Amino acid sequence: MNSSRETLSDTLASWRVAPTSDPAFRSHVWERIRKRPDTPWTDYLRAHAAALSLVSVLALGAAAVGGGVIARSRVRADREAIVMTYLVDIDPRVQAAQKP
Amino acid sequence: MRNLLISAGLIAALACVAAYLGFRANSDPALHEAVAKGDTMEWLRTDFHLSAEQLAAVRRLHDSYSGTCDEHCRMIQEATQARQALEAAHGDPASIAAANERIQRMRAMCEGAIRVHVQKVAALMAPEDAKRYLALVLPKISKFDHKGAPDLRLNSSS
Numbered sequence: 621m622n623s624s625r626e627t628l629s630d631t632l633a634s635w636r637v638a639p640t641s642d643p644a645f646r647s648h649v650w651e652r653i654r655k656r657p658d659t660p661w662t663d664y665l666r667a668h669a670a671a672l673s674l675v676s677v678l679a680l681g682a683a684a685v686g687g688g689v690i691a692r693s694r695v696r697a698d699r700e701a702i703v704m705t706y707l708v709d710i711d712p713r714v715q716a717a718q719k720p
Numbered sequence: 721m722r723n724l725l726i727s728a729g730l731i732a733a734l735a736c737v738a739a740y741l742g743f744r745a746n747s748d749p750a751l752h753e754a755v756a757k758g759d760t761m762e763w764l765r766t767d768f769h770l771s772a773e774q775l776a777a778v779r780r781l782h783d784s785y786s787g788t789c790d791e792h793c794r795m796i797q798e799a800t801q802a803r804q805a806l807e808a809a810h811g812d813p814a815s816i817a818a819a820n821e822r823i824q825r826m827r828a829m830c831e832g833a834i835r836v837h838v839q840k841v842a843a844l845m846a847p848e849d850a851k852r853y854l855a856l857v858l859p860k861i862s863k864f865d866h867k868g869a870p871d872l873r874l875n876s877s878s
Binding site: 658659661664665668672675676679680681682683684685686687688689690691692694695698699701702703704705706707709710711713 | 722723724726727731732734735736738739740741742743744745746747748751752754755758760763764767782785789792793796827830831834837838856857860861
């Protein structure tokens with residue numbers, strides 16, 4: 621028993637590991653990562669349902685409000701422009717000033 | 721990453737649709753078209769919900785008023801030319817002041833005539849539309865730039 625233990629100790633003590641460096645180690649790791657099968661989009665949606673729902677509601681709400689604000693601003697500008705045209709039509713003071 | 725990009729793209733596309741719907745719901749294509757054409761009668765018709773009869777009555781009113789408007793325009797021009805002639809001839813200050821006063825009187829008379837005309841047009845509209853029309857037009861009449869082309873940047877609160 622003792623003799624075999626000593627033999628193992630000797631073997632371990634004399635054991636030297638000399639690994640050879642692999643220059644392609646990193647690229648092989650990345651290749652394996654790339655080859656990993658993709659999660660299907662539906663699974664991704666299910667996994668992130670809460671976050672994606674919140675982002676969707678916020679984005680769609682902001683977009684709808686933004687579109688409305690732009691439209692109302694254009695309506696205001698249009699109305700101002702047509703009122704000025706209308707007043708030019710009916711205001712002799714402006715017409716007199718515009719004529720040579 | 722790919723799934724995130726697909727999700728972001730889908731949300732962006734839906735947001736574009738939402739923005740378009742929001743824009744359409746709040747825009748006024750009839751008003752925009754009237755502005756593009758510079759058609760003030762079309763503006764009155766669409767913005768103040770005039771029926772064909774009401775629009776015809778407004779047109780008649782405008783036609784009859786245009787004679788008065790032309791006459792006032794001529795009188796202001798003559799008074800302005802008279803004052804300019806006085807200034808060019810270095811006339812006495814009292815005469816120039818009198819000419820200025822005459823121009824101001826005419827401007828005031830014009831303003832009164834415009835107000836009467838606008839009130840007549842409003843009387844042809846439904847009460848709510850008339851109120852909105854007067855609120856839009858009357859404040860601008862007294863603040864209109866009398867000395868040159870109107871500034872389109874004016875707004876209703878100015």
